[in-house]
Amino acid sequence: MPESAARRQARNSAAFWAATAESRGHEVVRRRGFLAAVGDERAGTRFLLQEPDLDADELAELTGLARGASGPVDAEDPFSATDLGHLGMRNWQMPVMVREPGPVAAPAMEVVRVHKPQELQDAERMVIGGFGLGRFEPYRPGEMFPDALLEQPGVDVFLAVLDGEPAGACVTVVDEGIGSHYWVGTPDTFRSRGVGRAVMLGSLAPLADLRVTLTASKLGRPLYESLGYTALAESTWWASN
Known part of the structure; x- marks a missing residue:
């Protein structure tokens, strides 16, 4: 079960980051073992490991793409099987x-499910603020x-x-046939007011x-457990310093 959970997350993450890169007009590199969304100096480059x-x-x-990246580099390895330490990146597990x-x-x-450009910008600002994404400032x-x-x-x-007022967002x-959540974010101003739970419930309803x-992050895990999620694998995340 742990490997199947890791594989499901790997495939869905690849679908999400490919969609994100294509919507931004960025290059997507697809290989058996990884997918790379190759962005600019602000968006950065993200690797999604697809096999252990x-x-x-x-x-x-992968090493060549990382070393040639024009911005930050991030990598997700749901299998926790590939050592990227030679790239000088820090790592942690979730x-x-x-x-x-x-x-x-x-x-x-x-x-609300976003349909209007202003709603999308509101969601964008909630995520940038919620995650402290200075790269987009x-x-x-x-x-x-x-x-x-x-x-x-x-x-x-x-x-x-x-x-x-806009208070939180997610994708x-x-x-x-598998659903997944990304960028579940709430800016500091709206934290501890039930916004994270609300946006999770509202977005889970169509996926019931x-x-x-x-x-999950360490802070988010208790919320997700209360919504019926179970931890089944450990994913290793890597980020450039």
Whole structure:
């Protein structure tokens, strides 16, 4: 089960980052063992490991792409099997969590599925603020979440609204019958007010009949466990210094 959970997360993450890169007009490199979203000096380059056994050629190509990247470099290895220490990157582990199909409670505040450009910009700002993404500052509307992202198959963006103000956001992706969550973010101003739970519930409702995965931060794990997620594997994340 741990490897199957890792593989499901690997495939869905690859679908999400390919959709993100294509919506931004960035290059996508697809190999058996990894997918790379090759971005610019602000977006950076992200690698999604797809197999636990990269061969020498794949590792050499990944290394070359990382060393030639014009911005930050990040890598996700849900199998925790590939050592990227030679790239001088820091690493940490986060659990891959899985939720089986089941009913979803109603959120305690308004959560909307994003359709309008202004809503998408609001969601973008919530994620940039919630994750402290300094690489996207100063803010340029549509740089992280271009309008074209909403046209990517299986991709949806959700926005939580509290007292009439945008308060949190997330992205969901459905690929090969599996759902997953990304960028579940709430800026400091709205934390400890139930926004994270609300945006998760609102975005889980359309996925209630699917198995759903995510990779959890230490702070997010208790929330996800309370929503029925179980940790089944450890994913290693790498980031340039």
